[in-house]
């Protein structure tokens with residue numbers, strides 16, 4: 201057996217990837233599984249963006265680029281940060297990586313020393329705590345229950361900060377909850393952060409383009425400019441532009457951190473794909489009208505699923521402000537028995553039951569650090585979502 205490094209013992213495979221893989225396996229066995237477990241839009245990359253990628257190949261843009269992004273892409277990012285989010289960065293304050301994921305990991309490696317604490321509001325994106333552990337730090341996960349809209353309060357933040365706190369991770373709209381912070385809520389968190397100069401903030405805005413109703417997205421460093429030297433604002437093209445496979449993410453932040461991230465990336469992956477960078481220039485600088493149309497479809501699906509879920513005895517969910525997930529409370533079904541006589545003791549049991557009995561793949565709240573919940577993605581075909589809700593309703597009606 202291969203002797204693996206000890207650091208592997210600290211981390212888990214991503215739960216959502218594992219469940220999506222299990223659903224794909226079941227499909228190969230001929231079972232008609234509806235996978236609501238993955239975190240990606242079902243829409244295609246808009247044509248004008250895909251064409252820019254093809255053009256890049258035809259024009260021979262197929263070589264190494266600057267490690268942390270081409271000058272063209274950095275200019276497009278600067279302009280987009282400015283126009284869309286009121287964030288003022290220069291090109292040398294931008295780092296481009298292979299997805300937001302690499303940018304976040306680079307930042308954690310660049311910022312965290314052993315035993316540093318990183319505050320992560322729960323529910324959280326599955327990768328944050330494991331990335332902190334890989335960087336040698338200690339995740340400090342703060343439960344943010346549904347009663348506070350799955351959002352971190354200033355009081356919680358103040359109480360959690362210690363001398364060892366190095367970093368706060370903020371994600372709005374959030375995965376898995378879709379919860380978005382208002383401008384006033386960010387200002388209130390900013391007041392706390394201003395008092396603790398040792399704390400840096402990683403602001404993960406990757407879902408910013410996907411918002412609903414009257415909720416307005418705001419980025420922390422734009423509304424609390426005093427924090428701009430202590431914030432890395434992360435974004436990317438995966439979610440908003442339906443470009444998950446192109447693997448382009450980026451961050452804006454202080455120059456010394458950006459340089460450190462480039463040094464790390466230069467030893468890990470070098471530049472992200474040249475072709476994808478060219479397509480990302482078009483994504484950020486080209487027309488954005490498709491966003492409104494797609495958000496309207498997402499909103500219709502959100503409402504359809506929330507209505508169906510809230511009609512099920514034992515389940516409930518709030519309407520998210522953004523992203524494409526419902527984080528569904530399943531307290532009311534815990535303790536019930538399946539037709540096979542097994543008691544559902546946890547949200548992982550509920551997710552397992554839904555996969556086996558309803559053939560619907562969902563991710564349990566335990567993977568995101570808050571139970572008992574499960575997450576569904578409504579970035580799936582509308583008809584399929586309707587069918588998934590019917591299957592969930594039927595399977596849960598069989599519980600005793």
Ligand code: PLP
Nearest residue numbers: 239299300301325375436438449
């Ligand atoms: N941040 C959050 C909250 C996410 O949900 C994801 C993807 O699932 C990412 C960052 C990373 O996205 P990517 O690496 O595709 O840009």
